[in-house]
Amino acid sequence: MQTNSPNNQHSTQEPFQARSRFGFLLGSVYRQWRREIDLNFKDLGLSDATRMPLLVLYVQDTALRQKDLAQALFLDSSSLVRVLAQLHKAQLVQWDNDPADRRTKCIALTPAGREVAALILKKSMEIEQSILAELSANDIQVTRLALEKISARLASRQK
Numbered sequence: 257m258q259t260n261s262p263n264n265q266h267s268t269q270e271p272f273q274a275r276s277r278f279g280f281l282l283g284s285v286y287r288q289w290r291r292e293i294d295l296n297f298k299d300l301g302l303s304d305a306t307r308m309p310l311l312v313l314y315v316q317d318t319a320l321r322q323k324d325l326a327q328a329l330f331l332d333s334s335s336l337v338r339v340l341a342q343l344h345k346a347q348l349v350q351w352d353n354d355p356a357d358r359r360t361k362c363i364a365l366t367p368a369g370r371e372v373a374a375l376i377l378k379k380s381m382e383i384e385q386s387i388l389a390e391l392s393a394n395d396i397q398v399t400r401l402a403l404e405k406i407s408a409r410l411a412s413r414q415k
Contacts, residue, residue: 314373319364
């Protein structure tokens with residue numbers, strides 16, 4: 257005979273609680289969102305890893321030191337080297353020595369890189385509008401505010 261002891265009740269609710277955790281939901285939505293974006297950019301041969309540096313450089317509208325680009329992408333600088341080499345080979349980015357410090361590289365978009373980044377941004381916004389189409393403006397505002405607060409809290413914990 258099964259009893260409803262506190263231990264038995266806890267073990268049956270544990271899997272549900274794990275699946276309903278906010279972090280789990282956030283991660284799941286991120287993976288689904290990223291998969292949707294990846295599928296839409298498959299024909300261009302651009303992965304998340306190669307799209308994001310282009311977008312950051314496009315939005316910043318200036319050359320960035322490799323260290324600053326890595327920080328904007330929440331990556332270790334060494335993790336970015338291979339991706340930058342791919343983008344350089346594709347003639348989408350160029351790098352020069354930083355005039356203030358010759359040992360430091362500054363990464364900038366080439367004209368072709370600017371065109372690709374503009375296309376990425378346009379197509380990404382279309383996908384985002386499609387995904388969020390059934391949400392009200394208030395839903396989007398509340399969600400954005402909550403995510404910004406979470407992001408700021410995480411950033412302050414990492415300092």
